[in-house]
Amino acid sequence: xxxxxxxCAALALLALPHLGHASIVTSTPPNHAHFDFxxxxxxxxxxxxxxxxxxxxxxxxxxxxAGRDNRTDAATQSLLEFGGVLGGPLDWxxxxxxxxxxxxxxxLGGSSSINGAAWTRGQDAQYDAWNALxxxxxxxxxxxxxxDSGLLHYMQKSETFHAPDALQRAQLNASHSVATPxxxxxxSRQK
Ligand SMILES: Cc1cc2nc3c(=O)[nH]c(=O)nc-3n(C[C@H](O)[C@H](O)[C@H](O)COP(=O)(O)OP(=O)(O)OC[C@H]3O[C@@H](n4cnc5c(N)ncnc54)[C@H](O)[C@@H]3O)c2cc1C
Ligand SMILES: *[C@@H]1O[C@H](CO)[C@@H](O)[C@H](O)[C@H]1NC(C)=O
Ligand SMILES: *[C@@H]1O[C@H](CO)[C@@H](O)[C@H](O)[C@H]1NC(C)=O
Numbered sequence: 001x002x003x004x005x006x007x008c009a010a011l012a013l014l015a016l017p018h019l020g021h022a023s024i025v026t027s028t029p030p031n032h033a034h035f036d037f038x039x040x041x042x043x044x045x046x047x048x049x050x051x052x053x054x055x056x057x058x059x060x061x062x063x064x065x066a067g068r069d070n071r072t073d074a075a076t077q078s079l080l081e082f083g084g085v086l087g088g089p090l091d092w093x094x095x096x097x098x099x100x101x102x103x104x105x106x107x108l109g110g111s112s113s114i115n116g117a118a119w120t121r122g123q124d125a126q127y128d129a130w131n132a133l134x135x136x137x138x139x140x141x142x143x144x145x146x147x148d149s150g151l152l153h154y155m156q157k158s159e160t161f162h163a164p165d166a167l168q169r170a171q172l173n174a175s176h177s178v179a180t181p182x183x184x185x186x187x188s189r190q191k
Contacts, residue, residue: 023054025069025108035062042067043110048158067107076113085114119159127151 039050042065054061067090070076075085087093091114092104105111124145131144144150164172176184 027068030062033062035060037061039063041065041110042108043105044112045110047109052157065108065110067105067110070107070113071109076107076109079117082114082116090114121152121155124152 036059037050037053039046039053039061040063042050042063046063046065050061050063053059070090075081075088075090085091086103087101090105090107092102092106094102094104096102103111103114105114107113127143127145127150131139131142131150134141134143142149142151142153145152147153147156
């Protein structure tokens, strides 16, 4: 029953009730449609929020995005193109008082559609140190690391991780050496 809808420059994502958790992307504003939630901006945070809201049965969501749907265009697909989109039509290129520009994705997916695709986290101790800066009565808001109630909990709720498959693992082996002095490894998680 979930109905997410995004309107993109307008582009819109709309899901039909009988499709379950389905969505539609359209540039045509829906007439006389009502939604439980309207999310402005179909970028990283907006789409994560809209997807989570629309995961609730019977909840309909409209996401309005200023850019277009460029998900299949080379500019958003290829990391080899990274940097090539900056200053172009998919970049807001906000002007600053100093004459520099600030980049930001103006397309469905927002800045995640034009970014470097590195998905990183800080260290647990850094988030806990950040949390300690809050007033004591504010610390329950969960800016620390905790898997139960802190930022790790929310990071995990926002992402779907695809572990390297057999082909990728073989390619990693093929493109790295095991006989050199500089050691590389994926770190095991320690509680
Ligand atoms: C060039 C570049 C490289 C980066 N590289 C990395 C990286 O490698 N790793 C990393 O972790 N982070 C990287 N980042 C940062 C990361 O991509 C952003 O921090 C993140 O995507 C921001 O998410 P957001 O939801 O706050 O904003 P965005 O994802 O930018 O979403 C905002 C959305 O709102 C839309 N919008 C704005 N105004 C309106 C309006 N009035 N009406 C409707 N829609 C509107 C925009 O078009 C956009 O789609 C990079 C950012 C850039 C710009
Ligand atoms: C983005 O998508 C729009 C609409 O399909 C298209 O006109 C435009 O050329 C695309 N931009 C890029 C850089 O691919
Ligand atoms: C990668 O190399 C390691 C070490 O030589 C080996 O144990 C492992 O089976 C290899 N994995 C793949 C997918 O080739």
